[in-house]
Amino acid sequence: MMAKLQGFEFWRKTLKEARFVVAPMVDQSELAWRLLSRRHGAQLCYTPMLHAQVFVRDANYRRENLYNEVCEEDRPLITQFCANDPEVFLQASLLAQDYCDAIDLNLGCPQMIAKRGHYGVFLQDEWELLEKMVRLAHEKLSVPITCKIRVFKELERTVRYAQMLEKAGCQLLTVHGRTKEQKGPSTGIADWEHITAVRKAVNIPVFANGNIHHLSDVERCIQETGVQGVMSAEGNLHNPALFEGCSPPIWEMAEEYLDVVKQHPPCTLSYTTDPPGPERGAGQGEDPGGVGRGQQTAEAALPDIGRLLPQTGTGVLLIGLIIHRCTVQEEIAKGKDTEEKEGSLPFPHWICQPYVRPAPKEPVVNGDSQISEVKKAVCQKRALEDDAVNDTLSKNKQKKRSRNPHKNFCPEHKPKYVKCEQCGNPKGNKCVFNLCRGCCKKKAFKEVADCPSHGLRFKTRAEKLKAEEKKEEEEEEEKDSATETDASAALQKQSEARLPL
Numbered sequence: 001m002m003a004k005l006q007g008f009e010f011w012r013k014t015l016k017e018a019r020f021v022v023a024p025m026v027d028q029s030e031l032a033w034r035l036l037s038r039r040h041g042a043q044l045c046y047t048p049m050l051h052a053q054v055f056v057r058d059a060n061y062r063r064e065n066l067y068n069e070v071c072e073e074d075r076p077l078i079t080q081f082c083a084n085d086p087e088v089f090l091q092a093s094l095l096a097q098d099y100c101d102a103i104d105l106n107l108g109c110p111q112m113i114a115k116r117g118h119y120g121v122f123l124q125d126e127w128e129l130l131e132k133m134v135r136l137a138h139e140k141l142s143v144p145i146t147c148k149i150r151v152f153k154e155l156e157r158t159v160r161y162a163q164m165l166e167k168a169g170c171q172l173l174t175v176h177g178r179t180k181e182q183k184g185p186s187t188g189i190a191d192w193e194h195i196t197a198v199r200k201a202v203n204i205p206v207f208a209n210g211n212i213h214h215l216s217d218v219e220r221c222i223q224e225t226g227v228q229g230v231m232s233a234e235g236n237l238h239n240p241a242l243f244e245g246c247s248p249p250i251w252e253m254a255e256e257y258l259d260v261v262k263q264h265p266p267c268t269l270s271y272t273t274d275p276p277g278p279e280r281g282a283g284q285g286e287d288p289g290g291v292g293r294g295q296q297t298a299e300a301a302l303p304d305i306g307r308l309l310p311q312t313g314t315g316v317l318l319i320g321l322i323i324h325r326c327t328v329q330e331e332i333a334k335g336k337d338t339e340e341k342e343g344s345l346p347f348p349h350w351i352c353q354p355y356v357r358p359a360p361k362e363p364v365v366n367g368d369s370q371i372s373e374v375k376k377a378v379c380q381k382r383a384l385e386d387d388a389v390n391d392t393l394s395k396n397k398q399k400k401r402s403r404n405p406h407k408n409f410c411p412e413h414k415p416k417y418v419k420c421e422q423c424g425n426p427k428g429n430k431c432v433f434n435l436c437r438g439c440c441k442k443k444a445f446k447e448v449a450d451c452p453s454h455g456l457r458f459k460t461r462a463e464k465l466k467a468e469e470k471k472e473e474e475e476e477e478e479k480d481s482a483t484e485t486d487a488s489a490a491l492q493k494q495s496e497a498r499l500p501l
Contacts, residue, residue, distance in 0.1 A: 006144060021232070022034060047077065052085075070099055081096075093141055097142055103145055108121050135168045135169050151191060189211060212231075247352045
């Protein structure tokens with residue numbers, strides 16, 4: 001077995017000094033999209049983010065998301081997992097390592113689903129857990145372990161975070177220059193200063209992520225930060241030819257994508273329709289957002305077709321492309337100025353181009369930026385959203401506040417949970433082992449013990465089973481004793497019958 005390549009040697013030999021990288025994007029960076037991107041300049045691709053726990057327990061999930069997508073053209077390839085348990089992450093990585101060139105740990109997803117699942121960027125404060133996960137994977141896997149992170153507000157803390165991951169065994173680090181809070185309407189501009197500081201502080205290859213809309217941005221980012229490569233999510237999603245430095249018509253890219261899908265089935269329908277949404281596509285920690293694959297331009301040109309695309313399928317997509325293409329050609333034939341920009345788009349609407357998310361706007365009523373008192377009285381939800389006190393709360397929390405005005409969402413006032421001694425998750429309040437339920441179950445099973453707070457009754461069941469076995473043994477002994485008594489009585493009768501009269 002060949003020795004595992006590390007650091008810059010891994011980047012040079014295995015990744016072939018890749019500079020143009022397609023980010024891991026949920027429901028977007030599937031095989032067909034990766035191959036399309038590679039045709040147009042991408043040198044390295046990531047799989048969509050996969051859930052380690054589901055990957056371990058579900059054979060269909062493994063087959064649909066990785067095993068069926070094996071393709072010689074699709075290399076080098078890095079498989080990304082989200083996880084919060086070192087053993088589960090290792091098991092998933094062992095199952096995937098033969099189908100890719102490296103395993104990536106997602107530490108950048110800022111979405112609510114990641115918060116609920118306790119993974120992604122919501123692990124960035126748990127350095128002990130992350131060090132254990134990376135170190136275990138580094139020691140046990142036959143391929144390198146890489147990480148994708150977001151930055152802290154403090155530059156020094158970001159640098160120490162990167163150095164900790166490098167020391168644990170990370171062989172390549174992708175740094176998204178945004179903080180955990182920068183997402184959705186508050187995305188803002190990625191900070192390349194943090195990326196530059198990380199690059200200078202570590203001795204492993206670094207990829208930069210954020211603010212990439214054109215090929216010129218890629219070159220500028222490499223020059224300013226000194227990174228080895230640049231990763232693009234939304235930029236690639238809206239223009240898969242970004243790394244070629246050109247902006248082709250959207251129907252050319254769409255037709256080529258569908259042609260790749262035909263050559264490499266199966267392809268989930270959601271990939272081809274791509275409805276926008278905050279937790280889809282690039283929303284998983286990479287240039288967040290997710291109005292995907294040029295759909296905003298299609299909707300600008302043909303609102304009816306754009307509205308139908310998410311609801312139907314590839315057939316309607318093809319019809320929409322044909323109508324769209326004919327409409328554009330008709331405009332050109334009539335001598336219309338095709339260079340005229342549509343709305344806020346930098347190019348005509350049929351051209352692949354970057355999507356710049358507009359800043360949130362204040363509602364305007366009759367030329368006044370303030371909401372009228374009448375509208376406040378009629379629309380309580382809108383008034384609640386615009387309340388200065390609640391401007392930092394999510395819509396879900398604002399709804400809860402409307403139902404319970406006294407509810408407090410301040411992190412400082414939340415109860416502090418005691419961590420499990422083994423995995424770091426919140427422990428059970430009355431657990432006899434001071435562990436979370438998962439760890440408690442393993443320990444209780446191993447030691448044949450009970451934990452009433454978690455509803456575990458291994459000792460009770462064992463004692464009950466033992467008592468039942470003892471009872472069965474006693475019953476067997478009674479039966480044997482009765483049989484012996486009957487046998488002796490029969491022998492005695494026989495002997496009496498043989499005596500002379």
